[in-house]
Amino acid sequence: MSEVQEPKWYVVHTYSGHENKVKATIEKAVVTRGMENIITQVIVPTEDVVETTSTGKEKVRQRKVYPSYVLIKMIITDESWYVVRNTKGVTGFVGPGSKPVPLSEAEVAAMGIELPENNIVSGDVDLEPGDVVKIIRGSFADSVGTVEEVNKEKREAKILTEIFGRKSPVTIGIESIEKL
Structure with missing residues (x-):
């Protein structure tokens, strides 16, 4: 080839x-x-x-x-x-x-x-608790939040973001997150 x-x-x-x-x-x-x-x-x-x-x-x-x-x-x-x-x-x-x-x-x-x-x-997953991120895909696209936990094996992060006027934790796949 x-x-x-x-x-x-x-x-x-x-x-x-x-x-x-x-x-x-x-x-x-x-x-x-x-x-x-x-x-x-x-x-x-x-x-x-x-x-x-x-x-x-x-x-x-x-x-x-x-x-x-x-x-x-x-x-x-x-x-x-x-x-x-x-x-x-x-x-x-x-x-x-x-x-x-x-x-x-x-x-x-x-x-x-x-x-x-x-x-x-x-x-490698380049996210740590405390990092500020933007959600770029899914229902919460364009939301900004703070990383609370990172699960490197599942490639997910728990993000604390504002939903319906109050801070709520959301688990998002790492490919749907952009570090700010």
Whole structure:
């Protein structure tokens, strides 16, 4: 191969409720096999939803935007296909005959999944409690808050931000946060 291939976004179908397990398993396999340059990002798109409980309190929870699907930015090789396809919980790639078909740039943009070029699989989390951040995606987009906790394994942060006139903690994926 004389030209360098660019990673593209692919959609993988999973068993219902196994999206996060599949994501974690693929990320672990990528690190142990040294494939960080081939499989660069694995995401389960979520959005924050505000629900009212029976007692009238409002609770924020994350809801999967595309249940039973995981999005992977990767270069298709025999090894990368094998790693993803043989991950427990994966039923196959989305495409004719389970042949991986990359998403077009328009589809990626429409889904709102094009993330800044940070390597989700092996990149370090550069957030600490007390950091001021801006939420750039989801229901709380454009909100500013303060980091309370950082979960590096889950790549999430608990942000204290103003919701309905008072400070409330919200758990947000790190890819949806911009450090100020």
